[in-house]
Amino acid sequence: MNQIAENPFFVLGIGVDASRIEIEREANKLLGMLELDFAGAKTYLTPLGPRPRTAESVRAAVAALRDPYQRLVAEVWARHAPASQVVAVEPEAPIDDATEGARRALGWRP
Amino acid sequence: MATPPLGPLYVGIDLGTTNSAAAVFDGERVSVVRNAQGATVTPSVVRIDKQGRTTVGTRARRFIEQDPANTAAEFKRLMGTDRAIDFPAAGAKKKPEELSAEVLKALRQDIQDQLGVAVERAVISVPALFELPQSAATSEAARLAGFARVELLQEPIASALAAGWRADDDGGGTWLVFDLGGGTFDASLLETRDGLLRVVGHDGDNFLGGRDFDWVITEHLASQLSVVPSRKNPEHAAALRALRLAAEDAKIELSRGDRAQVTLAQPLAIDGQEVEVDLELTRATVERLCTPLVDRALEVCVRLLKANGLGPGKLAKIVLVGGPTVMPIVRQRVAAKLEAPIAEGHDPMTLVAQGAALYAATASLDGRAAAAAPTTGRQVWLQYPAVSSDLTPHVVGKFIGAEPPSRIKLVRTDGGWTSPEATIAPDGTFLMSVTLLPRRACTFELVATNGNERIAVSPPAITIVQGLTIGDPPLSRTLGVALANGHVQTYLERGAPLPARRTFTHHTVETVARGSKESVLRIPIVQGEMSQAHLCRLVGTLDIGGDTVTETVPTGSAVEVTIELDRGGRLAARALVPAINQVFEHVAHLLVPDAAPEALDASIRELRRQLMDLRTDAFRHGLTQVIEKLDHLEARLSEAERDIDAAHGGDADAAQRARRALLDVDATMAEADLARKWPELEGEARSLAIAASSTVGLHGSDAERALLQDVLAAMDKARREKDAAELERQMRLAQRLSSAAYNRTAEAWEWYFESAASEVSRATDLPRAHKLVTEGKQAVDRGDTESLRKVVKALWNLLPEDSESRKRGFDSGVR
Numbered sequence: 031m032n033q034i035a036e037n038p039f040f041v042l043g044i045g046v047d048a049s050r051i052e053i054e055r056e057a058n059k060l061l062g063m064l065e066l067d068f069a070g071a072k073t074y075l076t077p078l079g080p081r082p083r084t085a086e087s088v089r090a091a092v093a094a095l096r097d098p099y100q101r102l103v104a105e106v107w108a109r110h111a112p113a114s115q116v117v118a119v120e121p122e123a124p125i126d127d128a129t130e131g132a133r134r135a136l137g138w139r140p
Numbered sequence: 141m142a143t144p145p146l147g148p149l150y151v152g153i154d155l156g157t158t159n160s161a162a163a164v165f166d167g168e169r170v171s172v173v174r175n176a177q178g179a180t181v182t183p184s185v186v187r188i189d190k191q192g193r194t195t196v197g198t199r200a201r202r203f204i205e206q207d208p209a210n211t212a213a214e215f216k217r218l219m220g221t222d223r224a225i226d227f228p229a230a231g232a233k234k235k236p237e238e239l240s241a242e243v244l245k246a247l248r249q250d251i252q253d254q255l256g257v258a259v260e261r262a263v264i265s266v267p268a269l270f271e272l273p274q275s276a277a278t279s280e281a282a283r284l285a286g287f288a289r290v291e292l293l294q295e296p297i298a299s300a301l302a303a304g305w306r307a308d309d310d311g312g313g314t315w316l317v318f319d320l321g322g323g324t325f326d327a328s329l330l331e332t333r334d335g336l337l338r339v340v341g342h343d344g345d346n347f348l349g350g351r352d353f354d355w356v357i358t359e360h361l362a363s364q365l366s367v368v369p370s371r372k373n374p375e376h377a378a379a380l381r382a383l384r385l386a387a388e389d390a391k392i393e394l395s396r397g398d399r400a401q402v403t404l405a406q407p408l409a410i411d412g413q414e415v416e417v418d419l420e421l422t423r424a425t426v427e428r429l430c431t432p433l434v435d436r437a438l439e440v441c442v443r444l445l446k447a448n449g450l451g452p453g454k455l456a457k458i459v460l461v462g463g464p465t466v467m468p469i470v471r472q473r474v475a476a477k478l479e480a481p482i483a484e485g486h487d488p489m490t491l492v493a494q495g496a497a498l499y500a501a502t503a504s505l506d507g508r509a510a511a512a513a514p515t516t517g518r519q520v521w522l523q524y525p526a527v528s529s530d531l532t533p534h535v536v537g538k539f540i541g542a543e544p545p546s547r548i549k550l551v552r553t554d555g556g557w558t559s560p561e562a563t564i565a566p567d568g569t570f571l572m573s574v575t576l577l578p579r580r581a582c583t584f585e586l587v588a589t590n591g592n593e594r595i596a597v598s599p600p601a602i603t604i605v606q607g608l609t610i611g612d613p614p615l616s617r618t619l620g621v622a623l624a625n626g627h628v629q630t631y632l633e634r635g636a637p638l639p640a641r642r643t644f645t646h647h648t649v650e651t652v653a654r655g656s657k658e659s660v661l662r663i664p665i666v667q668g669e670m671s672q673a674h675l676c677r678l679v680g681t682l683d684i685g686g687d688t689v690t691e692t693v694p695t696g697s698a699v700e701v702t703i704e705l706d707r708g709g710r711l712a713a714r715a716l717v718p719a720i721n722q723v724f725e726h727v728a729h730l731l732v733p734d735a736a737p738e739a740l741d742a743s744i745r746e747l748r749r750q751l752m753d754l755r756t757d758a759f760r761h762g763l764t765q766v767i768e769k770l771d772h773l774e775a776r777l778s779e780a781e782r783d784i785d786a787a788h789g790g791d792a793d794a795a796q797r798a799r800r801a802l803l804d805v806d807a808t809m810a811e812a813d814l815a816r817k818w819p820e821l822e823g824e825a826r827s828l829a830i831a832a833s834s835t836v837g838l839h840g841s842d843a844e845r846a847l848l849q850d851v852l853a854a855m856d857k858a859r860r861e862k863d864a865a866e867l868e869r870q871m872r873l874a875q876r877l878s879s880a881a882y883n884r885t886a887e888a889w890e891w892y893f894e895s896a897a898s899e900v901s902r903a904t905d906l907p908r909a910h911k912l913v914t915e916g917k918q919a920v921d922r923g924d925t926e927s928l929r930k931v932v933k934a935l936w937n938l939l940p941e942d943s944e945s946r947k948r949g950f951d952s953g954v955r
Contacts, residue, residue, distance in 0.1 A: 033843060050334045054609075055530050059571070062523030062536030068569055086641055093637040096338055103847065110843040 033107040038091035038100075040076045041083060046105045050096070057092040061085055077111045147581070148526075148603060149255065151262040151507040152298065152496025153247055155240060155278065157216045158322035158350060158463065160184050161490045162247040164255065164507070165497040167581030167605045170302070172490045175250045181489050182246060186239045187211040190229035196246040205382050214351070215239045217323055217793045219281075220273035237281040244285035251507075259507035260288040263500040265492050268294045268326050268342060271617070272667060272679040272711050279710060291503055295319060295461075296328035296342060297610060298495030303459040303486055304332050304608045305498055313456030314340060315483075316444075318474055319492075320437060320462040323349035327441045329448055335529025337610040343444040347779070347801055348436055350464040356429045357387040357421070361402060364419055367410045371794075372785040379408040383417065394423045395466050427469040434470055438477045445478075455480035461488050502527045502609050517596025518545065518588065524574075524602060529609040532573050535584075535602070539568035545588040545595040550574055553583045553601070564588075576606040615640065619711075621701060622664040622673035624649045624941040624955050626948035631703045634669065641704040646954035647937040649946075650904075652686050652693040659686030661693070661953035663701060665713055665727070668807075671872075674948040675807045680727045682713050684953075691720045695904045696937035699954055735799035737787040743802050744780060747809070751777070754812055765862055769812045773805050780805070811865050821864055825855055828871055832878035840881035848877050886925045889932055893920065896935040903938040912938070 039046055042056050063071035064085050073080045094100040150165040159181040162173040172180045177198050187200035187210055195203075203211040210229045215236040218225075224233040244264075252258050266278055275292055282290040299317050319326040326344040330337060361383055362369050369376035369383070382404060390400040400421050407414040445451065458480050464470060465488045475482050487494075500507070504526040524535040535550065548570055550559040554577070562572045576582050583603045588595040615636045620628040621644070631642045646663075653659040661684040668676025682701070684693070700716040715724045751773060758766040780801040787795035829852055836848045851873045858867035882888045893916045903909035912931050919928040937955070946952060 033847075050336060051530050054336065055533060058525050058528075058530075059534040059536060062534065063571070065523050066521055066536055066538040066569065068536070068538075086639070089637045090640070093635070096336075097635075103850070106846050107843045110841070110846060 033103075034111050035076050035078050035081055036087065036090075037076065037108050037111070038094045038104045039108040040081075040111075041074055041087050041091040042095075043074055046108050053092060053095050057088050060088050064088070148501070149257055149259070149507045150497050150500035150505065151251060151259045152293075152493050152498065152500055153244065153262050153264045154295070154298070154490070154492035154496060155216065155243065155264055155266075155281070156184055156322060156492075157214055157324075158184060159489065160243050160247060161493040162251055163490060163493040163497040164251065165494075165501055167501065167603060170305070170494045170497055172487070172493065173247070173250050173254050175246070176253070180487070182243065182250070183213070184216060184240075184243050185211060185213045186215070186234075186242045188227040188230045188232055188234070192230045192232065194242055196242050205385055208378060208381055212239055214322070214793055217796060219277040220271065220275075221792075221796065223792050237277040238284060240278065240281035241284035244281055244287070248285060248287070257508060260286070260509045261290065261500075261505050261507050262287055263291050263293050263298075263496040263503065263505060265295045265298045265496045266292045267321070267324050267346075268296050268328075268344060270294075271677055276710060288509060289505070291500070291505060293496055293499050295321070295492050296326045297339060298492045298499060299459060299461040300328060300330045300337060300339070300495065301498050301502075301608065301610055302491045302495035303483060304330070304337050305495075314448075314450065314454070315457045315459065316441065316455050316478065316480070317459045317461060318437070318441065318465065320460075320464045320470065321349050322351055322463065325349060325437050325440065327437070327444050329444055329450075332608060335606075335608055337608050339610075341444055341448045343440050343447070345436065345440055346804070347776075347797055348433065350462065352433055353391065353430050353464055353467075354384055354388050356433065357391055357426060358384045360425070360429055361387055361417075361419055361421070365408070365410070365415050365417065367413050367415050369408070369410050370785075370789075371782070371791070372789050374788075374790045376410060377789060377791075379410050379415070382406075382408060386417070390421045391426060391467070394421065394426050395468060398423045423468075426467075430467070430469055431473070434473045438473065441474075441478060452477065453479035457481050457483040459483045459486055459491070461486075461491050463489060498527075498607075499610070501605055517598045517600070519598050520586065520588075522599070522602060524604060525609070526603075527605045527607055527609050528576060529607065531576050531578065531606060533576070533604065534571060534573050537570050539564065541568075544568035545590045545597075547590075548572075548586065548588045548597075550584040551587055553585055561589075574604065576604060578606055581605045615705065617667045618669055619665065619667050619679075619703060619705070620676075621646070621703070621954065622666045622676070622678070622949040622952045624946045624949055624952045626673055626941075626945035628666055628668075628671055628673050628676060632705065639704070639706045641702060643700055643702040646699045646701055648693060648695055648697045648699060648953055649941055649955050650953055651695050652684055652689055652953075654686060654689050654692040656686035660684070661699075662951050663699070663713075663715060663954055664950035664952050665703065665711070666950070670807055670810065672810065672948065673950060673952070675803075675810055677803070678950050680711055680713065681950075682715055682724060682727050684715060684717065684724050688724070689717075689720060690722055693717055693720060696934065701954075735787065735792075735795035737784060737795060740780075740784045740787060740795065740798050740802065744777060744784060744798075747777060747802060747805055750809060754809060758812075763818065766812050769808065773808055773812075776801055776805050776808075818862065818864055821867060822859060825859060825867055825871055828874055828878075829855060832874045835878045836881045838881075839884055840877070844877055844881055848874065851877065886923065886928075889925055889928045890920055892932045893928055893935075896932055896939065899939055900935070902940060903935075904940055905938055909935060909938045 044056050060071055072083055074083045094104060147167055152163045154161045161181045163170055164173060174180055175182050175197060182197040183201040185200040187195045187203045200211055204213060210227045212225050215225060218236040224235055226233055248259060264278060264282060266275055278292060279290060296317050296319055299319055314329060314331045317328040324346050325348040328342045329340040331340055369379045386402045386404060390402050393400040402419045402421055404417040407416045455478060458474060458478060460482060471482055519540045520537050521540060522537045525533050544564050546564055547561045548564055549561045557575045559572055559574060562570050564570045574584055581603055583601050585601045586597045588597045615632055615634055615638055618630055618634045619632045620630040622628055629644060632640050648661055652661045663682040664678055665680040666673055666676035667679050670676055697717060697719045702714045704712045713727045751770060755770050780798045783794040783798035787798060832848060836844050851870055855867060855870040858870055897913045900909045900913055912935050916928060916931040919931060
């Protein structure tokens with residue numbers, strides 16, 4: 031897991047001091063919004079730029095934050111993340127439309 | 141027939157080895173479903189008579205002794221195998237899942253008789269350590285029984301949910317579920333906090349259950365007969381079966397009384413002689429016989445507590461699950477050894493089914509198919525948790541069609557709460573939160589308006605239950621792809637929330653020639669916790685055959701493999717080969733491998749030989765910990781030997797037990813072997829700690845440095861505790877952190893390049909490899925690290941794996 035780009039706190043858009051109930055509530059809300067195709071739920075902000083948010087990434091984030099050790103690690107990374115630094119996302123190598131379509135069908139996340 | 145309930149109806153089924161049960165949850169109360177005989181449990185026994193009529197449950201169980209050839213029991217243990225069970229009187233052959241389907245049909249009928257509802261969806265519990273083919277067979281059984289949709293849930297989680305649901309104190313504390321079933325033992329450590337149930341840890345013994353208790357009693361009874369029957373002799377099977385049934389009844393009787401008489405109406409036929417059975421069995425004898433088995437389960441519990449930093453006396457309570465836990469000796473020894481109170485008020489026989497019903501609510505799996513009610517009013521698509529531990533969960537909605545109403549509010553039907561009015565966005569979406577009553581099912585009416593005009597909405601109301609919840613079901617065993625070097629690329633770690641999906645890019649190690657049927661690239665999918673593929677179980681393969689590719693796929697081509705598991709643990713895998721833009725999806729779902737007694741004999745001989753070598757070596761070096769581990773294995777092998785004897789006598793179930801036991805022994809020996817290399821490992825750990833500190837210190841980020849400190853502390857702890865497996869795991873983490881930091885430097889790629897270039901004569905495609913070496917040298921001269929990195933990766937793909945490694949990696953065609 032990329033500890034910054036896929037940090038559970040960034041995925042859920044919550045602070046490192048969020049309580050368990052707040053985490054569950056936020057995750058349920060995001061899962062509902064993603065299911066109903068809310069545009070605002072489809073991306074989340076990270077110090078490396080915006081990332082696509084999926085139901086899987088939300089579920090994985092909640093599961094990680096339920097485990098005290100994984101939560102601690104996520105907190106360390108979230109605290110040390112260069113909050114204000116905006117890094118240009120490296121452009122992806124051009125790929126043809128058909129391959130891109132197949133990749134998306136397979137659930138590939140850039 | 142009963143009047144169907146109006147509200148939701150969530151169904152849970154415990155499809156057990158010996159007994160099965162069903163329960164329903166209506167949002168507030170869980171009730172256990174009674175069968176036609178008025179019992180809450182139904183024996184998992186199926187009989188097919190000569191007219192082809194099928195009987196299930198208690199009525200079938202009565203025939204186990206009289207007509208064993210046409211009566212099947214304990215078929216759950218054969219789920220996922222291709223072993224068909226014969227019913228000679230009817231001339232029928234049935235697969236284990238077909239027999240399980242008969243049990244499920246009977247339970248489904250019981251629900252219909254009791255509640256007047258033909259349920260189509262349910263949650264079915266499965267053992268925590270079920271393998272994928274066994275889970276797939278369970279889903280198939282449900283389909284055959286007429287269920288349109290089922291979800292599978294691990295038994296320990298089901299019992300924990302049921303036990304936790306009734307807990308009055310939500311104050312938490314850690315507690316243990318001690319689940320001793322017919323064939324397996326599971327220990328789960330749990331905590332409840334803020335209404336959320338969390339599985340802290342799990343351990344178990346896949347080869348310990350009530351049937352072992354029955355067998356020790358049976359063997360004791362057999363030893364007292366004038367002619368002693370043997371499990372090895374197929375002709376003694378009927379006599380042993382009759383004796384075992386009597387032993388089981390006596391065991392149950394001795395849970396209440398001190399003495400039981402074991403008398404059989406008919407004499408047993410053993411070696412042509414008629415042997416009368418009239419023996420006395422005392423509770424003291426049964427307890428003496430069963431104590432070693434109870435202690436074996438307790439060893440697992442102590443190990444689990446220790447692994448989670450808990451000693452005896454630290455548990456808030458213990459929940460007992462499974463028939464054998466009714467025995468007083470089990471309750472006494474468990475409470476005494478773990479120094480914790482046994483939770484009262486739970487029915488150990490139906491707790492799993494109750495938990496499965498509660499889970500069905502969490503998963504919004506109403507037993508009835510969505511009623512095709514006439515829709516009146518504006519349709520709204522809603523998302524909300526059917527069960528919520530949170531007292532103020534969110535409700536998210538979206539109106540379908542153009543021009544949605546402008547405002548909406550939710551009114552709790554008890555009249556105690558109304559939400560503020562929310563504005564509906566022009567695209568029809570809205571988001572609001574509701575207030576629930578603790579431990580109650582709350583219904584909310586949707587009130588939509590346009591100005592002053594009330595707009596009818598479909599659905600008009602929703603129901604949310606407040607109570608204990610558990611998150612997504614966790615994956616029970618790590619899942620990955622076996623590589624050509626004999627190692628495993630982990631895709632989904634044990635505990636990962638389901639459903640889950642992950643993609644990795646691999647590279648082929650051989651060419652798939654277009655049109656050639658013989659040319660097949662294999663991608664083996666394995667389950668297990670070991671990093672070496674041959675110590676994991678092969679659960680499926682994805683084949684890319686020469687007869688299916690549209691163009692030849694050369695060695696080193698990228699293959700993007702996606703593995704996906706649904707909530708019930710069903711596997712799907714796909715591979716995309718970008719070079720030819722083709723997707724391969726057909727996963728050959730393997731069966732649990734056949735366990736031929738002759739193959740088991742050969743395996744056990746080989747394991748005994750390896751065990752002797754390891755033991756000699758451990759004694760020579762005075763490695764006490766390794767010797768202890770090996771002593772335990774000796775006992776396991778002796779047990780497996782008894783099962784192999786029974787397998788020779790035609791007991792397919794014992795053969796499967798032996799196969800799994802041998803695989804486990806093999807994995808434990810690999811760990812013991814690691815411990816044997818302790819001095820070497822400790823030296824490596826020390827060097828790695830120095831190297832990683834220096835690399836991460838120089839090139840790592842702040843977070844990497846902070847994390848390395850954690851890893852080094854964990855390495856130190858594992859070193860002090862002489863825990864070789866944990867030390868190796870932490871070393872892998874340190875190595876990964878160190879590599880991540882080192883790979884950012886130009887020096888790293890120059891070093892990798894030199895190393896790969898020195899092996900170029902072994903490359904599978906020499907001209908291409910030489911060309912890459914030339915390009916690499918030019919990149920080094922230019923100081924172009926990015927190009928050098930690409931060259932190195934391409935070179936790595938051209939270097940072959942040795943054939944022995946590939947064999948260990950189930951002939952994997954990818955790296």
